[in-house]
Amino acid sequence: MAHSDANDGRVAAWWDAVVAGDDDEPHPHLGHAVSARVRRRRLVLSGTVVDSADKDQLVRQARARTGGAVRDVDASRLRVAGRSERKGLLDQVLVAAYPDATTARRAGRFVIEHGRIHPKRHVVVEPGSPAVAGAVPGIYVKELKKHLARGESLVVLRVDETEAFRVRELMDEDTRSSWTLAVPPEPASAGR
Amino acid sequence: MAELQRRARARSAREVVDVRLSRGDVIRSAGPGIITGGADNDPSGITSYSIIGATTGYAQSWLLLLATPVLYGVIEMCARLANVTKSDLGTLLRTTFGRVVATPAVLLMVIPSVITMGADLLAMAAAFQLLTGIHYLYSVVPFAALMAFVTIFLDYRIVSRYMMWLVAFLGTYIVAALLARPDWFAVLRSTVIPQLSFSQDYVFGAVALLGTTITPYLLFWQTSGEAEEKRGVQHLKSAKVDIAAGVIWSNVTAFFIMVATGATLFVHHSHIRTASDAARALEPVAGHYATTVFALGIIGAGLLAIPVLAAASAYAIAGVAGWRHGLGRNPKNAPQFYVVIGLAFLVAVELAVSSIDPVRALFYSQVLNGLIAPVLIVLVLLLASSRRVMGDFANDRLSNLLGIVAALVIVAADVALAIQVATKGLPA
Numbered sequence: 041m042a043h044s045d046a047n048d049g050r051v052a053a054w055w056d057a058v059v060a061g062d063d064d065e066p067h068p069h070l071g072h073a074v075s076a077r078v079r080r081r082r083l084v085l086s087g088t089v090v091d092s093a094d095k096d097q098l099v100r101q102a103r104a105r106t107g108g109a110v111r112d113v114d115a116s117r118l119r120v121a122g123r124s125e126r127k128g129l130l131d132q133v134l135v136a137a138y139p140d141a142t143t144a145r146r147a148g149r150f151v152i153e154h155g156r157i158h159p160k161r162h163v164v165v166e167p168g169s170p171a172v173a174g175a176v177p178g179i180y181v182k183e184l185k186k187h188l189a190r191g192e193s194l195v196v197l198r199v200d201e202t203e204a205f206r207v208r209e210l211m212d213e214d215t216r217s218s219w220t221l222a223v224p225p226e227p228a229s230a231g232r
Numbered sequence: 233m234a235e236l237q238r239r240a241r242a243r244s245a246r247e248v249v250d251v252r253l254s255r256g257d258v259i260r261s262a263g264p265g266i267i268t269g270g271a272d273n274d275p276s277g278i279t280s281y282s283i284i285g286a287t288t289g290y291a292q293s294w295l296l297l298l299a300t301p302v303l304y305g306v307i308e309m310c311a312r313l314a315n316v317t318k319s320d321l322g323t324l325l326r327t328t329f330g331r332v333v334a335t336p337a338v339l340l341m342v343i344p345s346v347i348t349m350g351a352d353l354l355a356m357a358a359a360f361q362l363l364t365g366i367h368y369l370y371s372v373v374p375f376a377a378l379m380a381f382v383t384i385f386l387d388y389r390i391v392s393r394y395m396m397w398l399v400a401f402l403g404t405y406i407v408a409a410l411l412a413r414p415d416w417f418a419v420l421r422s423t424v425i426p427q428l429s430f431s432q433d434y435v436f437g438a439v440a441l442l443g444t445t446i447t448p449y450l451l452f453w454q455t456s457g458e459a460e461e462k463r464g465v466q467h468l469k470s471a472k473v474d475i476a477a478g479v480i481w482s483n484v485t486a487f488f489i490m491v492a493t494g495a496t497l498f499v500h501h502s503h504i505r506t507a508s509d510a511a512r513a514l515e516p517v518a519g520h521y522a523t524t525v526f527a528l529g530i531i532g533a534g535l536l537a538i539p540v541l542a543a544a545s546a547y548a549i550a551g552v553a554g555w556r557h558g559l560g561r562n563p564k565n566a567p568q569f570y571v572v573i574g575l576a577f578l579v580a581v582e583l584a585v586s587s588i589d590p591v592r593a594l595f596y597s598q599v600l601n602g603l604i605a606p607v608l609i610v611l612v613l614l615l616a617s618s619r620r621v622m623g624d625f626a627n628d629r630l631s632n633l634l635g636i637v638a639a640l641v642i643v644a645a646d647v648a649l650a651i652q653v654a655t656k657g658l659p660a
Contacts (some may be wrong), residue, residue, distance in 0.1 A: 047578050061647075064564055066565065072561055072562055073560075074558075075562075078309075125463060125464055125466040125467065126466065129248050129466070130245055130248055130249075130464075130465065130466075132318070134318075137399065138418075160498055179620055180620070201464050201465065201466075202464055202466075204318045204464065205318045205459065205462035205464065207318075208317075208318040209318075209446065209459075210320060212319070212323055213554075213555070213557065214556065214558040215552065216535045219327060220319075220323075220327055221327070222316070222317045222318045222319065223318075223623070224245065224316055224621070224622055224623025224624060224625060225316065225465055225623065225624075225625075226245050226623065226624070227244070227245055232373075
């Protein structure tokens with residue numbers, strides 16, 4: 041978030057809405073993981089962010105809105121998730137099916153942007169595409185072909201295992217994939 | 233650093249996450265498990281263990297001992313499933329077996345869970361009547377409204393961390409059992425040497441014990457909890473410690489409930505027909521305050537368990553339907569999920585106020601759980617042992633054995649129960 045927010049008009053619009061009292065919308069990048077609302081002229085931030093850089097950036101942006109309707113900022117309920125998992129050890133491939141290629145491309149972009157992930161591989165497989173064979177290990181190809189035969193398109197993302205929960209949630213629930221597969225994690229070296 | 237290099241060189245994903253936990257890690261992982269384990273004994277569980285102790289004495293202690301590793305095996309499978317597939321059980325059943333299998337499987341869990349909610353609500357209201365004298369029917373709705381509010385509008389997982397201390401009262405059963413001076417040799421013998429009987433009390437008790445110990449909603453709740461925490465397979469080893477600590481503590485308290493009621497009510501041929509009968513097992517430790525301690529404990533256990541039952545049902549239904557779900561989401565972001573929670577509370581209230589005998593409702597809801605559990609255990613076993621679903625994290629032989637034993641033991645008890653009902657009818 042730290043890099044992309046600076047010139048993101050949607051983030052600025054979200055803050056404007058919060059200050060105006062419309063605090064129902066999810067944060068453009070962090071979604072419902074964080075919330076901000078004005079209470080008695082105090083901008084109260086709450087929720088959980090993945091690292092302290094995100095927290096610092098949110099607090100900085102909130103402080104930039106003080107002066108008029110907002111007297112000060114309360115970030116005491118904004119937590120940084122305590123994580124001990126290491127990145128770079130395991131990879132996981134996730135596949136999601138969508139009705140057509142356009143929807144699949146949009147969904148793929150949505151997942152990457154809202155999940156704030158850095159995929160090691162991102163492919164959209166359309167019906168008839170030969171890319172399906174290399175997208176996943178052999179035992180899953182038949183299953184993928186079944187969906188392609190129905191005219192569906194597939195988003196295939198290879199991500200760090202620590203990011204895979206977010207990806208699956210966005211595929212299953214937010215982009216409403218008709219089918220999702222999480223290929224079991226494998227050592228990161230296997231995908232190099 | 234050397235550890236990190238070893239993990240980077242590992243050939244299988246399982247080797248990568250096979251870390252050695254320090255003593256500090258074990259203590260940190262076990263602590264929450266012990267608290268959660270105490271909370272696993274909800275009012276229907278406490279009542280069922282009390283009735284079993286009062287009707288069969290220590291005769292089913294061996295079943296509880298057997299259920300301990302078996303329960304651990306099943307819960308651990310669920311945690312592994314969620315962390316490998318990055319999904320909860322409802323979603324996983326849908327995406328693996330399709331809705332034709334997933335929908336009835338989920339209904340099999342939801343129906344007894346909502347009935348258990350109703351029975352637990354009734355137990356809380358009956359306990360409140362013991363404390364205040366206010367007729368239990370008047371407190372059912374306020375209790376349900378309070379819990380629905382907490383579940384829907386507050387962060388239940390955070391609130392529950394504070395409420396878990398309410399079930400510390402379960403510790404009094406350990407003291408009560410010691411003060412009741414049971415025949416420890418008989419207790420030990422019953423615990424390590426299976427005593428089989430085909431009496432009606434024994435068979436119903438066995439199904440209820442298995443149903444309340446290896447209860448179906450726990451399978452869904454465990455996977456949903458792991459999916460919400462989003463920690464992944466690197467967390468599996470500490471999850472095992474957490475689960476083991478919780479299961480052991482949960483079953484240790486269940487064991488002492490049975491010993492305490494066995495030593496006080498069974499030896500005097502007393503039966504549990506009301507909540508105050510059940511409270512009498514605490515008299516050796518609490519004297520005249522036994523009723524108060526018992527009532528506060530039941531209310532605390534209910535406050536913890538009922539939102540979990542409602543949420544587990546909603547997780548399962550939302551998973552099968554493909555709706556947004558999660559207690560971490562706010563109601564506007566996952567409306568269907570929270571509507572299901574609200575409906576579960578409404579049905580539970582309806583069941584609670586429909587003039588059912590509270591003690592019978594609590595006991596028979598667990599019998600129903602026992603009848604349904606094998607189906608779900610088999611589905612979890614199929615998923616967790618599949619290399620296609622789990623890759624390097626598929627069940628080893630021990631996990632498969634624990635899952636198969638779990639299903640077979642419950643099926644055996646269910647068959648015995650079916651024969652009992654067919655030949656002698658339902659007990660009075």
